[in-house]
Amino acid sequence: MGRSMVKWLLWGLIVLVHLHGHRGCFEEERMGLLEIKKEFVRSSTNLTFIFSPFRGHILPSWVDDHKSECCEWERVTCNSTTGHVTHLSLHNIWEFDIEPEFYFICPFEFKDVAWFLNVSLFESFKELRSLDLSLNAIGGWIEHKGSESLLRLNKLESLDLDANNFNRSVTQSLKLLTSLKSLNLSYNALEGSLPTKASYCKR
Numbered sequence: 001m002g003r004s005m006v007k008w009l010l011w012g013l014i015v016l017v018h019l020h021g022h023r024g025c026f027e028e029e030r031m032g033l034l035e036i037k038k039e040f041v042r043s044s045t046n047l048t049f050i051f052s053p054f055r056g057h058i059l060p061s062w063v064d065d066h067k068s069e070c071c072e073w074e075r076v077t078c079n080s081t082t083g084h085v086t087h088l089s090l091h092n093i094w095e096f097d098i099e100p101e102f103y104f105i106c107p108f109e110f111k112d113v114a115w116f117l118n119v120s121l122f123e124s125f126k127e128l129r130s131l132d133l134s135l136n137a138i139g140g141w142i143e144h145k146g147s148e149s150l151l152r153l154n155k156l157e158s159l160d161l162d163a164n165n166f167n168r169s170v171t172q173s174l175k176l177l178t179s180l181k182s183l184n185l186s187y188n189a190l191e192g193s194l195p196t197k198a199s200y201c202k203r
């Protein structure tokens with residue numbers, strides 16, 4: 001009888017731990033998301049919105065409120081068991097009213113609004129598998145806050161940098177993403193020959 005009671009208590013503990021895992025992302029990751037939002041907000045002051053008026057509401061569901069479940073925020077996907085952030089879809093944050101092909105038609109417009117991202121802000125997301133930063137007029141990483149930070153994203157498998165303003169130098173830092181399986185660099189300021197997929201994607 002005593003053993004049976006202990007068994008049920010253990011099962012109850014396992015269930016509680018499992019349920020706790022469904023509560024959402026961790027505090028470090030919640031704060032990391034808020035810092036990413038601040039980065040985009042700060043960058044918006046330096047951008048000239050040529051293609052559409054700035055709506056002024058970047059990621060409205062990302063609020064600094066402990067009652068707000070960050071795994072339910074827009075553009076965020078968490079592992080339903082562990083609660084860790086696994087996917088971030090930050091495509092076209094400013095909602096440019098254009099198609100990526102327009103980069104080829106009028107590329108100088110995007111050079112005028114290009115900005116540099118502090119990629120170290122993603123270090124908090126140890127379980128990140130997919131990151132979409134496409135169509136955001138990003139010109140590169142902030143110096144000394146970029147390449148080495150990518151080493152910590154050792155589970156990242158998919159990276160979408162489509163329709164930005166990266167130049168050929170970005171390929172050197174991307175080699176540090178050892179788990180990368182899918183990379184999109186379409187519609188960027190890339191010139192000359194590029195490394196083969198095998199050079200920076202682990203199969």
